[in-house]
Amino acid sequence: MVPASPKKVTSTTYKAETLAIRTQTAPTHNREHSAPLYLTSSFTFENAEQARAVFAGEEEAHIYSRFSNPNASEFIQKMCLLEGTEDGFATASGMSSIFASLAPFLKKGDHLIACRSVFGNTHRIITEILPEWGVDYTYVDIDQLETWEAAIQPNTKMLFAETPSNPALDFIDLEWLGKLTKKHNILLNIDNCFATPYLQRPSDYGADLVVHSATKWIDGQGRVLGGLVLGKKELVAKVYAFARRTGPSISPFNAWILSKSLETLAVRMERHCDNAYALASYLEHHPEIESVKYPHLPSHPQFDLAKRQMKLGGGLFTCIVKGGLERGRRFLDALELLSLTANLGDTRTIATHPASTTHSKLSTTDREAVGILDGLIRFSVGLEHLDDLINDINQALEKSK
Ligand SMILES: *Cc1c(COP(=O)(O)O)cnc(C)c1O
Numbered sequence: 001m002v003p004a005s006p007k008k009v010t011s012t013t014y015k016a017e018t019l020a021i022r023t024q025t026a027p028t029h030n031r032e033h034s035a036p037l038y039l040t041s042s043f044t045f046e047n048a049e050q051a052r053a054v055f056a057g058e059e060e061a062h063i064y065s066r067f068s069n070p071n072a073s074e075f076i077q078k079m080c081l082l083e084g085t086e087d088g089f090a091t092a093s094g095m096s097s098i099f100a101s102l103a104p105f106l107k108k109g110d111h112l113i114a115c116r117s118v119f120g121n122t123h124r125i126i127t128e129i130l131p132e133w134g135v136d137y138t139y140v141d142i143d144q145l146e147t148w149e150a151a152i153q154p155n156t157k158m159l160f161a162e163t164p165s166n167p168a169l170d171f172i173d174l175e176w177l178g179k180l181t182k183k184h185n186i187l188l189n190i191d192n193c194f195a196t197p198y199l200q201r202p203s204d205y206g207a208d209l210v211v212h213s214a215t216k217w218i219d220g221q222g223r224v225l226g227g228l229v230l231g232k233k234e235l236v237a238k239v240y241a242f243a244r245r246t247g248p249s250i251s252p253f254n255a256w257i258l259s260k261s262l263e264t265l266a267v268r269m270e271r272h273c274d275n276a277y278a279l280a281s282y283l284e285h286h287p288e289i290e291s292v293k294y295p296h297l298p299s300h301p302q303f304d305l306a307k308r309q310m311k312l313g314g315g316l317f318t319c320i321v322k323g324g325l326e327r328g329r330r331f332l333d334a335l336e337l338l339s340l341t342a343n344l345g346d347t348r349t350i351a352t353h354p355a356s357t358t359h360s361k362l363s364t365t366d367r368e369a370v371g372i373l374d375g376l377i378r379f380s381v382g383l384e385h386l387d388d389l390i391n392d393i394n395q396a397l398e399k400s401k
Helices: 016-022 048-055 070-083 094-105 120-132 145-150 174-183 233-246 252-262 265-284 303-309 324-334 364-369 386-399
Strands: 087-091 111-115 136-140 156-162 187-191 209-213 227-231 289-293 316-321 350-352 376-380
Touching: 016 070, 016 265, 070 087, 070 227, 070 252, 087 094, 087 233, 094 120, 094 156, 094 187, 094 209, 094 227, 094 233, 111 120, 120 136, 120 156, 145 174, 156 174, 174 187, 227 233, 265 289, 265 316, 265 386, 316 324, 324 376, 324 386
Parallel strands: 111 136, 111 156, 156 187, 187 209
Antiparallel strands: 087 227, 209 227, 289 316, 316 376, 350 376
């Protein structure tokens, strides 16, 4: 990867918040303060000898924006510093990153273990695309540790997990998972989209690969899609080779947006988490709410693990509105301020009803196996004033009675 920063910025000298702001592409002769957008498909060589050296890998330089681009490199470098990983590659979406973190490491005859509650399209890759190519899988429940070790076979190559899970917000012990995969010499691949590196760093526990949908909290403003695969140098080299050939690379514009987004990640996440904690605490005692699930509330079944593993409780919580499916839908229709959309990780607070939308293709039994009851509503808490969020939810609960 071509380094983004002109200064010697290393994770040992500055804190993550500073690194996310100060790591930057070297200024041009215009001496711009904020990195410009590099809309160029290719880069020129000084002469024939430099072209040869770059292609031979003796010199690092950008060649073509499918391989690398200054905006993509800056974004990747910041994320590596935040996640504590050696290297990375950025792609056009979270899904293309997830695919690029699986395809180069799994071949016909290999076996993959994954948590049952993975993101919908990740589920489709694991259960529909990979089996067609001869890669077998076993699903295990996120909170039943003993089943993970029992699922390991001689041909198991990778373990894939999301923690916290969507939308059940269940946790898996990353320290335990790191030790298990090292013991059996299996790659550990973690989708860290829900927590972001500000709240949780899977590589600290031995994750070999960390994948992201940057579309969510990383952008944080609901504007662009993007994704990353981060990890050890030799593993990212395989991801890079796969991506260079197949072309899922991020656009310079999206990388530029996402790199700027990282400058405010810390302050945004603090406020998202404060708002979510306050709103979840308030609703937990509300007479119209049956139950609330938020990682840093003592009522969460894995409260201790959530506290240990995540710096703050995150921006998501779920609740079950009294009155089941119909009441849940009436409640959503009565909301005036909150958005009804399938996304999450936005400045705007979002309410979703997984049973009738994101997880509607699963059977009721499969939904219940991953904790999605009919009355479950997932909130992605934004940056609006807390009073306005409480007032809107209260009026919607009243109206939907
Ligand atoms: C949204 C999401 C994805 C997919 O990301 P896209 O950017 O939409 O392709 C993958 N994993 C998780 C946990 C997500 O929330």
